Amino acid sequence: MTTATARRTPADKHDERRRALADSALRTLGELGYARASLREIANNSEFSHGVVHYYFHDKLDLIVYCVRQYKATCVHRYDGVVADATTPEGLVAAFADKLVETIVDEAPMHRLWYDLRSQSMFEESLREAVLQIDQTLEDMIWRVVGTYAELAGREPAMTPHVAYGLLDGLFQQALLGYLCDLEGVLDDLRAQVHRLMPVLLAP
Amino acid sequence: MTTATARRTPADKHDERRRALADSALRTLGELGYARASLREIANNSEFSHGVVHYYFHDKLDLIVYCVRQYKATCVHRYDGVVADATTPEGLVAAFADKLVETIVDEAPMHRLWYDLRSQSMFEESLREAVLQIDQTLEDMIWRVVGTYAELAGREPAMTPHVAYGLLDGLFQQALLGYLCDLEGVLDDLRAQVHRLMPVLLAP
DNA sequence: GAGAAGTCTTGACAGTCGTCAAGAAAACGG
DNA sequence: CCGTTTTCTTGACGACTGTCAAGACTTCTC
Incomplete structure (x- = not known):
């Protein structure tokens, strides 16, 4: 009771x-x-x-913004385990890349909804505040990965959080579109691309 | 007559x-x-x-796909002059970055329309063929820049055309959103980001 | 300049949309 | 158990949508 x-x-x-x-x-x-x-x-x-x-x-906008906020609130912790469990820079990259691929397969509808909303915010001003806030949390999420990666590698990040997020988001969005279009090999490609990109994000 | x-x-x-x-x-x-x-x-x-x-x-889809195809058909030659006039790798990068910034200012509505259409294609299967075709022409466009840049620098590209396009598109989309949201400094940031990224696209 | 082919306007159609209000149903408080 | 408040259903409203057909208008052909 x-x-x-x-x-x-x-x-x-x-x-x-x-x-x-x-x-x-x-x-x-x-x-x-x-x-x-x-x-x-x-x-x-x-x-x-x-x-x-x-x-x-x-109204409808209120509902949809609330929905995406709610989803993204949990989404931004997707890589917390990856970051916490990592012991080597290579291991972190591998786990991170695997997780990226996994979420494309498991949650493609949610991701395309996010990109839809972000595109709409370019037209609809009332969406921009929420989109910018969510985008910031995603940037922070990525930066936690990159920052830990830099620490494990004993090197300094060579990019700002904003750039790191922009680059990875570009690849991710490309892979998502390819996956939804049933293109062959996009997931393996994404994995390989992340393995190549991550070292570049660090200073020599 | x-x-x-x-x-x-x-x-x-x-x-x-x-x-x-x-x-x-x-x-x-x-x-x-x-x-x-x-x-x-x-x-x-x-x-x-x-x-x-x-x-x-x-129908409506026919019109809109035709519209975006028509716009993008000329859009993909935006950097032809930059490529043709370039004599040094640094000059090419500078001209390319300036042109990227310029098109955000001059044609933001067209670019957001393209991202809108590409997002919609993740939901609407009938859009995917056109979107993939246009995306390919944009990838080719970027690759003409990167390829010429590599030649002028006397080095080899370190990324596939697909990856180079994905990375630059990620930064561009981010800058476009920031520009439409009236964020300060996004255009200068984009310029600086391109200057930093381009060398990374080449093998050492 | 008459007829034919092409071009365009207008108005209507069957749906769908977001929104809201009136009232039923349920949960709550005493 | 009654009255009140919260929660939910139902049905309707005006506005808007893509589509299309009937006919007017223009342009071309002979």
Whole structure:
């Protein structure tokens, strides 16, 4: 009865419901993208009715930004284990590259949704604040990997966090598109590319 | 009367009209993006009526793919002059970087439209063929720059065309987003980043 | 200049969209 | 158990969408 988990205020329940709704919505958004995923379709692929969205979210933009924020909040810790377990620079690179490939296979819909949202933010000003914030967390995520890699290698990073993220994101996006287009070898290519790129990110 | 330009078949006129319509459409598409640019809005911002679109194009997708193809067809020759005029590796890099910055300022709407279309192709299979083709021409464009740079420097490229394009595209996309978000210094940053990256693309 | 072919306008069609309001249902507090 | 508050469903609204067809207009051909 009076366990710790029973200590839930109404506000907590409200938030919990928002999270559950966002989780459902993410499935549909990852499948259809930002523009083609209607609120009715999102609701149909969930346990909720289409009207309930406006009870928990102000409007469609509010829902979608919340969804992507929620996904990315956990996403940015994907490589924490890689960083924590690494003992050699080569081992870190290998684990990092493997994890990159793994997430393309496992979460391609989520990644394309992110790139969709980021592209839309180039047109829709109201998306830019959230996109810039998320982009920053991704940059930090990458920098934790590169920084640890530099430490293990006993060398200094030769690039800013911004550049390191830009370069890796370019390769990742390319691989994601190739994977979704069923091109052959894109995943192995990505792995090899990361192995080649990482040493370049460090000063000689 | 019987000048060379008067030698126009009806098919030529038809193509010319398609090009003119596409030119108008590109303005609206660059402003609103793929999803929010309706055929009526496109027609309103042109000298045509909304029905004429279906006389020259099969449907909306047909129009938009034609538009982006048309734009990119000229876009891929942007650096031809840079390549042709270059006499030293450093000069080539400087001219290339300047041109990259210039096109962000001058043609930001067109570039964001391209990234929009490429993102959409991750969801819409019918876009993928065109996107992959255009992406290949962009890769070739970049490789003409990198290849000439390698020749002038008397060294060998250390990356495949695919990787070189992926890396530069990542930086470019980042700078474009920053520019559209009115972030300070993104253009100078891009210039500096290209100066640093290009030597890395060559073998020691 | 009459007829034919090509070009374009207009208006309508069947859907879909985001949004909201009225009220049912459920959960809660005493 | 009743009254209140929160939660959710249902149905409707106006606006907007891509598409198309009927006909007007222009251009060309003989």
